[in-house]
Amino acid sequence: MCGICGIIDFNRKSTVDAGRIRSMCDEMKHRGPDGEGIYVENSDVSVGLGHRRLSIIDLTKAASQPMSNEDSTLWFVFNGEIYNYRELRQELIGKGHKFKSASDSETLIHLYEEMGEDCIESIRGMFAFAIWDAKKQILFLARDRIGKKPLLYSFNNGVFCFASEFSALLKSGLIKKDINLNAINSYLSYGYIPAPFTIYRSVYKLLPAHTLILKKNQIQTREFWQLNYAKKINISEKEAEVEILRRLKEAVGLRLYSDVALGAFLSGGIDSSSVVALMSELSSEKVKTFSIGFEEKEYSELKYAKNIARKFNTEHHEFIVKPKALEVLPLLVERYGEPYADSSCIPTYYVAQQTKRYVTVALNGDGGDELFAGYERYQGMVAAQLYKSLPKVIKMIISGSCRCLPDSINPKNRFRNIKRFMEAADLKTQYRYFRWMGIFDDSLKNSLYSDNFSNKLDKLGPYQYLLDCFDKNENLDFLDKLLLIDATTVLPNDYLVKVDIAGMSNSLEGRSPFLDHKFMEFAASLPAEYKLRNFVKKYIMKKIIRRFVPKENIFRRKMGFAVPIAAWFRNEMKEFLCETILSERALARGYFKKEVVSTLVKQHLERQKDHAFQLWALLMLELWHKRFID
Numbered sequence: 212m213c214g215i216c217g218i219i220d221f222n223r224k225s226t227v228d229a230g231r232i233r234s235m236c237d238e239m240k241h242r243g244p245d246g247e248g249i250y251v252e253n254s255d256v257s258v259g260l261g262h263r264r265l266s267i268i269d270l271t272k273a274a275s276q277p278m279s280n281e282d283s284t285l286w287f288v289f290n291g292e293i294y295n296y297r298e299l300r301q302e303l304i305g306k307g308h309k310f311k312s313a314s315d316s317e318t319l320i321h322l323y324e325e326m327g328e329d330c331i332e333s334i335r336g337m338f339a340f341a342i343w344d345a346k347k348q349i350l351f352l353a354r355d356r357i358g359k360k361p362l363l364y365s366f367n368n369g370v371f372c373f374a375s376e377f378s379a380l381l382k383s384g385l386i387k388k389d390i391n392l393n394a395i396n397s398y399l400s401y402g403y404i405p406a407p408f409t410i411y412r413s414v415y416k417l418l419p420a421h422t423l424i425l426k427k428n429q430i431q432t433r434e435f436w437q438l439n440y441a442k443k444i445n446i447s448e449k450e451a452e453v454e455i456l457r458r459l460k461e462a463v464g465l466r467l468y469s470d471v472a473l474g475a476f477l478s479g480g481i482d483s484s485s486v487v488a489l490m491s492e493l494s495s496e497k498v499k500t501f502s503i504g505f506e507e508k509e510y511s512e513l514k515y516a517k518n519i520a521r522k523f524n525t526e527h528h529e530f531i532v533k534p535k536a537l538e539v540l541p542l543l544v545e546r547y548g549e550p551y552a553d554s555s556c557i558p559t560y561y562v563a564q565q566t567k568r569y570v571t572v573a574l575n576g577d578g579g580d581e582l583f584a585g586y587e588r589y590q591g592m593v594a595a596q597l598y599k600s601l602p603k604v605i606k607m608i609i610s611g612s613c614r615c616l617p618d619s620i621n622p623k624n625r626f627r628n629i630k631r632f633m634e635a636a637d638l639k640t641q642y643r644y645f646r647w648m649g650i651f652d653d654s655l656k657n658s659l660y661s662d663n664f665s666n667k668l669d670k671l672g673p674y675q676y677l678l679d680c681f682d683k684n685e686n687l688d689f690l691d692k693l694l695l696i697d698a699t700t701v702l703p704n705d706y707l708v709k710v711d712i713a714g715m716s717n718s719l720e721g722r723s724p725f726l727d728h729k730f731m732e733f734a735a736s737l738p739a740e741y742k743l744r745n746f747v748k749k750y751i752m753k754k755i756i757r758r759f760v761p762k763e764n765i766f767r768r769k770m771g772f773a774v775p776i777a778a779w780f781r782n783e784m785k786e787f788l789c790e791t792i793l794s795e796r797a798l799a800r801g802y803f804k805k806e807v808v809s810t811l812v813k814q815h816l817e818r819q820k821d822h823a824f825q826l827w828a829l830l831m832l833e834l835w836h837k838r839f840i841d
Contacts (some may be wrong), residue, residue: 213264213276214239214715215288215362217341218372219350219381220257221428227251227259227369231383236261238379241546242290242385242715245270250277250286258343262288265718267572268296268470274314280324281309284345287323289316290375291338291360292722296466299333301485316340323351328422331435337722339417341373350425356436356728357578358406358419358703359721361711365414371425377548380414381839387413388840393668395550395802399651399828400554400673403705410549410835419703436728438698440684440691444736451737452755462727465490466574474499474570476562476721477527479515481585481752484760486724490567490574491523499569500525503562505532505775515764522761529680530565532558533775537784540834546712550835552650553705554774559713567717577710578725581697583732583749584690584742588647590618592693593743595636609633641681644693648701650824659811664802676700690739698731711743777823781816788812788830796841797833 216235220226232249240247243263250260261835262276279286293299296315299322304310308321315336322330323342331353339360342351349548352373354362363380364373367387374380381388389412395406406416417423420436446454463486465475475490477483477500490498502516513529520527543556566573580586598609613633635646651659660668671678680700684692714721722728737751744750753765789812791797798805808829815822 213262213288213290214242215263215290215339215341216261216379216383217288217343217350217372217534218257218259218385219343219371219425220369221371222369223253223255223257227253227257228257232259232261235374235379236263237372238382239263239376241718242375244718246272246275248276248288250279252286252345252734256348258286260286260288260341260343265571265715265720266471267292267720268468269312269314270470273312274317276316278312278317278320280320282774285320285323285342286345287316287320287340287342289319289338289340291316291336291340292720293318293334293336293338293353294468294727295333295335305539325718328424328433331422332441335727335728339375349425350423352417352423352425353435354417354419354421354665356420357707357726357731359707359723359726361708362417363409363414364417364423365411366425366430367413369428371430376546377409377414377839378416378545381548386411387694389413390840392664393669393672395832396556396656396668397673397676398550398552398832399656400645400649401701401705402650402824402828403701403708404549405673405676405700405704408553419699436734438695438731440687440695440735442736446737448741448751448754451741451751454733455737455751457757458730458733459485459724460493462724462730463574464493465727466724467493469572471571472564473498473572473574474501475568476500476575476576477502477516477519477525478512478576479517479519479764480512480576481749481756481760481765482579482725484519484576484764485579485752485756486574486576487519487523487525488756488759489724493524498523498525500527501562501566501569501573502527502529503532503558503565504529505558515767518764519759522759528565528569529648530561535783537787541838542716543712544834544838545829546716547835547840550828550832551708552824552831553709554776554824554827556709556713557774559709560716561721563713563717563721567719571718572722573714573719574722574724575710576725577706577721577723578698578731579704579749579752581694581702582725582731582742583712583752584694585688585749585752586697587748588644589690589693589743590643590746590748591632591647592640593690594746595632596640596689598636640689641678643783644681644696645677649673650828655825659803661804661808663799671697686826688739690743694742695735714827776827777815777821778827780823781818784824785816788826791833792829797836800836803829 218227229249229251236247243265245266246264248262252258260277262729277286277288293315296318298316303321337355337359339354339362371381391412394408394410398404406418422433424431475487637645680696708722741751811822814820
């Protein structure tokens with residue numbers, strides 16, 4: 212795990228120098244506190260590569276990067292882990308390749324010598340890397356299949372820049388900071404900016420499972436992998452249980468190899484509990500586990516985590532997040548580099564910070580919900596399909612009854628959730644999904660946006676992103692379609708970004724067994740009814756895990772990593788919220804109507820409505836402007 216960066220200048224105007232690359236590296240010291248490496252070559256093309264190292268496998272200087280092949284015609288920088296490197300290494304040595312280190316990353320350069328761009332097909336792991344091929348005069352970039360590792364780039368006037376984080380890219384001094392207004396529109400819809408776009412018009416994210424070739428001033432991208440839900444296997448339920456457990460155990464085992472201390476995040480849910488259970492079986496030492504909670508009991512999962520810690524006799528550590536934890540917001544704004552509105556970034560940051568006190572690598576349960584239908588929205592989407600098929604008179608009776616339910620500002624209130632369900636149940640699938648996943652809907656946007664801002668936006672805007680996903684997968688089973696869309700949208704653009712930034716801000720590596728691409732492919736091949744049956748989420752995973760996890764942990768309402776920001780805004784954060792989003796500077800940006808922002812704040816503070824998610828998105832947008840634009 213590291214931070215990488217580089218500049219390729221086809222103009223040969225000496226924009227590439229060691230000082231500039233070093234400045235970019237300095238911005239990523241948190242990603243790699245164990246060392247720095249720089250390679251600069253000014254010949255036909257000016258090339259600079261930078262690397263910040265977090266030592267995980269082979270702690271010696273021999274594993275430092277940038278690293279070259281035997282004759283120094285190839286140079287590379289690598290961020291991530293290759294879990295099958297030992298097998299690959301033996302094959303490559305058998306073909307005559309000579310290694311200078313025992314690191315996993317060196318495997319890449321020899322694979323490239325053997326296979327060229329197809330080298331990524333052999334890699335089992337998470338990665339973002341760059342290879343400069345001096346003979347061919349090309350730069351080869353690639354990002355892992357599901358998007359665990361970030362890679363940003365910009366190409367202007369013959370100069371190509373790339374980096375792991377925005378702050379490093381901006382430090383190159385070569386990036387125009389023109390704001391992408393459509394990206395702000397997308398951000399307010401989803402809470403994140405979907406790849407390949409970013410908040411800057413001239414900066415892009417390399418999409419997951421994509422390569423990029425830069426040759427003779429031209430860029431070409433290619434997708435090298437897709438998760439296939441269309442190809443199903445004929446397997447009984449019992450056989451599927453055995454195979455899921457076997458494959459997950461293999462994925463966990465691959466991720467236990469490390470030359471530094473290793474542990475696991477533990478929420479007490481099905482996925483993290485499964486990982487800890489298998490780690491305990493495979494490890495000769497006590498597993499170190501780490502959990503985080505809140506003083507507000509309805510948001511805290513600590514008791515469930517303790518159940519698992521006791522069950523498997525782990526060395527358990529827990530931490531309570533309090534409102535003063537928001538002191539970390541300026542740092543998080545800096546690290547994310549663009550507006551990001553998932554408030555669970557706060558507890559995720561703190562659990563990573565506490566975990567780093569004891570270990571440098573932590574396994575997690577990321578991906579289990581997207582593979583095995585763990586979210587309530589899957590139940591809701593299926594229920595809505597059934598509701599739409601009912602006779603009109605029955606729907607009228609149900610709808611009328613729901614309108615009589617009491618209102619609530621509590622986001623966990625069942626009556627509130629039923630009403631929210633009914634508001635979207637009769638919509639087309641795409642728009643229902645958007646309504647449940649989105650922050651600001653069209654109605655609220657139309658009242659919030661200033662005429663000047665609204666007139667500059669694409670009309671379809673954020674909708675097109677989801678419409679394309681639904682259209683591309685329209686022939687799949689309904690549940691499979693939803694799982695695939697989540698795996699290609701919110702998972703890489705939101706959840707994995709959060710875990711990467713939280714971990715690397717604390718120099719902590721996260722590993723995700725459920726996101727092993729071979730395990731994902733197998734899960735995708737299973738019948739949809741093994742995942743959601745009779746409205747039971749994670750049907751088959753619950754059957755598997757009930758052998759070694761307490762029933763209380765399995766059959767409970769999913770809590771996620773929600774933060775009690777609604778209450779915080781009405782109490783400890785009230786002054787900070789108002790001073791930030793109602794400031795003259797914020798309102799002068801021209802995006803929003805002052806009276807509408809004021810109304811949202813007033814209604815929330817006076818407990819008339821719950822606008823916590825909307826206010827959080829506005830807050831993070833303004834904090835980003837203050838840091839990166841002002």
